[in-house]
Amino acid sequence: MTRAILLGTLLAVGGLSLTLAAGQPPAGPTAKALAATKIEKVKDNLYVITGSSAGDQDAFSGGNVAVFVTDSGVTIVDAKLPGWGQVIVDRVKTVTSKPITRIINTHTHSDHTGSNEFFGASIESIVQENTKANMAKMDEFKGKAQFLPKKTYKDTMKVGAGKDEIDLYYFGRAHTNGDTFVVFPSLRTMHVGDVFAWKALPYVDADNGGSVMEGGKTIGKVIANVKNVDTIINGHIPTSSWNDLKEYQQFLSEFAAFAEKEAKAGKTPAQASDEWKLDPKYKGYVVSVNPMFGGARTNMDIAYKELGK
Numbered sequence: 551m552t553r554a555i556l557l558g559t560l561l562a563v564g565g566l567s568l569t570l571a572a573g574q575p576p577a578g579p580t581a582k583a584l585a586a587t588k589i590e591k592v593k594d595n596l597y598v599i600t601g602s603s604a605g606d607q608d609a610f611s612g613g614n615v616a617v618f619v620t621d622s623g624v625t626i627v628d629a630k631l632p633g634w635g636q637v638i639v640d641r642v643k644t645v646t647s648k649p650i651t652r653i654i655n656t657h658t659h660s661d662h663t664g665s666n667e668f669f670g671a672s673i674e675s676i677v678q679e680n681t682k683a684n685m686a687k688m689d690e691f692k693g694k695a696q697f698l699p700k701k702t703y704k705d706t707m708k709v710g711a712g713k714d715e716i717d718l719y720y721f722g723r724a725h726t727n728g729d730t731f732v733v734f735p736s737l738r739t740m741h742v743g744d745v746f747a748w749k750a751l752p753y754v755d756a757d758n759g760g761s762v763m764e765g766g767k768t769i770g771k772v773i774a775n776v777k778n779v780d781t782i783i784n785g786h787i788p789t790s791s792w793n794d795l796k797e798y799q800q801f802l803s804e805f806a807a808f809a810e811k812e813a814k815a816g817k818t819p820a821q822a823s824d825e826w827k828l829d830p831k832y833k834g835y836v837v838s839v840n841p842m843f844g845g846a847r848t849n850m851d852i853a854y855k856e857l858g859k
């Protein structure tokens with residue numbers, strides 16, 4: 551999610567409106583959000599810190615954070631909203647005494663990078679190169695270049711070795727133009743960030759290079775190239791399966807194909823989004839998790855723009 555959208559949502563929450571209107575940072579953890587932010591075991595030495603449901607902004611702390619406990623320290627994937635660094639540390643302390651030594655961000659948005667700064671300028675931090683460029687444009691990092699990620703990669707990067715190995719992949723545009731897929735091969739698990747945030751139409755950030763037409767193709771490349779993964783850590787819902795990822799790939803590809811067909815038939819984006827219906831074969835899906843995060847019309851408008859219509 552983008553900061554602008556997030557702030558718009560927070561403004562709807564009465565108690566925060568004065569603080570935000572005065573240009574202050576978000577008020578930080580509320581009791582309800584703290585209660586929703588739990589650390590849960592995924593497998594062995596891999597955990598997820600929750601509180602990520604975009605459907606309940608009162609309890610929202612940012613995207614799911616993966617916590618990977620290695621011999622040399624703890625790697626976290628994503629860093630929630632600004633103001634949540636200490637909570638991340640506190641949750642990690644309940645499962646290990648090792649320090650957090652590395653941050654990997656799946657993409658630029660402040661609900662995934664907001665607390666990077668809390669961990670200091672010298673922590674090892676890694677993103678895809680386009681995401682570093684996107685982060686450099688964010689208000690959160692204006693005049694704070696020392697907190698931008700230190701390491702970048704273009705297509706793939708391996709960090710650690712043996713059971714502590716982490717493989718990073720970039721496969722093209724989807725949620726943004728810098729989405730990293732973070733694979734923990736020893737645990738057959740992959741954090742996919744907001745490329746598969748929820749079982750609904752996506753929020754695609756066209757301003758940061760995201761693409762409605764490419765999203766399904768990008769996940770198709772993940773499915774063709776990444777092996778031996780059975781568990782998915784999603785951006786904003788509890789963990790899902792490899793088959794769920796395949797199903798989501800089909801869902802996005804069908805939406806893109808529908809947009810293309812409607813555009814060719816001379817339909818307007820309004821007509822096309824009215825005619826698009828959520829296929830009941832997608833069990834547990836909704837059109838949109840929150841009207842602010844990309845329903846059919848928003849996705850159709852972006853698709854039409856990409857199609858040159």
Ligand SMILES: [Zn+2]
Nearest residue numbers: 551657659744
């Ligand atoms: Zn996002």
